[in-house]
Amino acid sequence: MAVHARPAAPRAGGRSRRPYLRALVGAAALVAAAGAATAPGVASAAPAAPDLGPNVLVFDPSMSTAQIQAKVDAVAAQQVDNEMGSERYALLFRPGTYGSVQHPLAFQVGYYTEVAGLGASPKDVTINGSVNVYNRCLPTTDGSSNCIALDNFWRSLSNMTINVAGGTDCRTATEFWAVSQAAPMRKVNVVGNTTLMDYCTAGPQYASGGFIADSAFSGGIVNGSQQQFLTRNSTLGGAWSNGVWNQVFAGTVGAPATDFGSAGHTYTTLDKTPVSREKPYLYVDPAGAWKVFVPSVKTGSRGTSWQSGAQAGRSFALSSFYVAKPGDRIATINAALDKGKNLLFTPGVYDVDRSIKVTRKNTVVLGLGIATLTATHGSVPLRVSDVAGVDVAGLTIDAGAQNSAALMEVGSGHRDGSRPTKANPIGVQDVFFRVGGPHVGKATTSLVVKSDHTVLDDLWVWRADHGQGVGWTVNTADTGVIVSGDDVTATGLFVEHFQKYNVQWNGNGGKTVFFQNEMPYDSPDQASWSHGDVNGYAAYRVAPYVKTHEAWGLGSYIYTNVNPGLHATNAFEVPDRKGITMHDLLTVSLNKAGTIDSVINGVGGTVTPDVQGPAFVTQYPMP
Known part of the structure; x- marks a missing residue:
């Protein structure tokens, strides 16, 4: 979430950002769902849609x-x-x-x-x-x-x-x-x-x-x-x-060339995406059968999966899924998973009083309509065992009023000997985390990744800066993402407002393509947001013992609207050693509130309320 001024772009108008009030507007009554229909090219009525709920x-x-x-x-x-x-x-x-x-x-x-x-x-x-x-x-x-x-x-x-x-x-x-x-x-x-x-x-x-x-x-x-x-694996x-x-841009045909390092020059382009796994999706086959397709992992890929032929992957009949609806008991959902079912969440909000446990390899967990899991009683809503081929997609996971140690764990619990591999990793796509916003929420960490080879694709991990249950001592949350598995790849990692490190990366062989961050808005004073003799916390920290890590296109912004005088010593902290390379980093001070003293490890310009930036580092270590 960004509430800040930014340079005017062509056609964007040149007005400054103004404070605003957010309001929810009452809604009109909703028309009932569509009835049975006829499939194109079929004379008789198509098989009826499965019962996916009224929404x-x-x-x-x-x-x-x-x-x-x-x-x-x-x-x-x-x-x-x-x-x-x-x-x-x-x-x-x-x-x-x-x-x-x-x-x-x-x-x-x-x-x-x-x-x-x-x-x-x-x-x-x-x-x-x-x-x-x-x-x-x-x-x-x-x-x-x-x-x-x-x-x-x-x-x-x-x-x-x-x-x-x-x-x-x-x-x-x-x-x-x-x-x-x-x-x-x-x-x-x-x-x-x-x-x-x-x-x-x-x-x-x-x-x-x-x-x-x-x-x-x-x-x-x-x-x-x-x-x-x-923009990943697309065609322009x-x-x-x-x-x-x-x-x-990563693996995108027709993308502009890399042009990064000064005002107005902020493009980072990778010819190929190092590792990607597209999101599973629901479809209807020519016979009218409802299925879910799970795309295969790709390495060194460029362009779309569908323009030049059939997409590689595997299909599951919808009958292989437990179709969950709001109000279902978590014990019932877990029993279905234990019997080998996949899991489809229909639209709605689900109260999760104990962990949903995914323990079998190649299980698919798919949400429709931004289905939302809300922690209750301090639960960890979703736990995925260290097993190959699991795919979790299309969910929002909310913290509850009682603190959760985490909102999702990948690699915890039972191991059956079928651990993830490069050819069959765990995939997590379009999964969004919230601590506060719709209600009070508390969670020490949102996402913990312990499994090797996990592919994270489009995650927004958000400690709320507006809505209900928001404040430094209200929606408490230390860290957004902790990665301890080796060879984990993140493509599209948005992590914002956490009270300590937003991302803590402990595994070797990690790769991040695109990172977006805003530091916490609401620390009351420097003492509350510091550790040792270091002001603030880095947005993205790679542990000192990590030997290999690479990342491209990372931005961190500061806006301390409660105390505009606060400082963060660094936006990014990584070990100084061969095998660690960071490409195209920038920092910005927003709305004349907050200072980042350097971009990475003491290198890069300072952004302040008076010199808002951006400050750039095109490569670290410096070539």
Whole structure:
């Protein structure tokens, strides 16, 4: 989450960031879920959709555009301002075509809403129109405009083609995806122009995203006021324009060349992604059977998984899953896992009073509609044993009022001799952690990774800076992520506001492609935020005994709004030895509050309330 001023980008307006109030808006009543439908190209009725609960809406091309429009608009009306609410939705589109150039299907995606195609490929579902996220125009105390995307979290778009059509005036024929953290776009084929900022509202139009993977764009992309962004294993057919600080591309065809190290030069480009594992997804096969596809791990990859042929991986029948619904007992869920079932969470909030334990190799745990697990009684909501091939995706995990030692552990508990390997690692995709925000939360650590070869892909790990239950002694949380396994790879690691180290990396052979951080806002004084003779805590620390580690495109920002005089000695701390290499790091002081004395290990410029930066280090150790 970012609440800060940033340099004006083209079309972003030049106004300064103003303090604002966040408000939740009452929602309209929601239309009931779609009924049975007919599959394209099949004369008889398709098999009925499985019972995925009332908040999964399944659409079919036999439905009229007006029918679909009414339903998706009703969800948007409820969710577009529902930042800390408990409602969750999945909007799923069976294979076929929706809308037309003359009558496009265009709708907004609000909080806690997943929009996904049900094809095996994004080419199987086509929307003529657009699927949009716009700025929220939030109230201010002085009547000025405050239209921003800084808080546009917790939503997703995946597995479809969007033939951009419709729109009026400034929004004509453009796909708008003005988002910040925890709002991934995956496996999407956009035919037409795309913007990652909303330049059509009043100012200041800031955005603080974001993540795109396995997607293709035929037209240009306006990155605009985006503070940071990771684009991984995608294809860019047009120009990528603008960007504020930390723009990273990995394995992306058509990406701009690396250009990093001074104001306006903030691109980091890797020709190939070192290790990646795409997110599992729900689909309907040509016979109408519902399945989940789990993509295989890839090394040294470039481009999308689907443009040049069938994607490698394995399919599971939906009948192999325990389909969980809010209110299910955790003992029941664990019993299903013990019997060899995979696990699908339907949309909703689940109270977790004891650990959900994943102990069998190749188990899939998949959430729909940003399904949320909330710790109760100090539980660790999710524990994954040190077994090969497990994949956990599409979940939010919340701390509860009683402190949890962790919110998710990877590699704890039972070992059955089938430990993760390079060829069959544990995957964690689009899993988001919160300590505070919707309610009081406390957790010593959010994510603990002990298994070797784990692949972490698009994680937002957040100690809340706004919402309910927020304050230095209220939503207490030491560390966001601790990695102790060897050969762990993170692609898209967003970790913010923790009271000690945000990331502590203890394993060898680690790799991080893109890191975004804000230090804690709310420390009352330097004594509360220091250790020994060191002011503050580094955002990203590699333990002194680690022998090999490499990272690309890392940004850390300070905004100490309770005490603007606070200092952090370093943003990054790593051992000084051969085998440790850090590429393209930067720091910024936001809103004239807080100082970072150096970028890494005493190297790099100081950012202060008066000299806000960025300060850059292009490589450490220095070449």
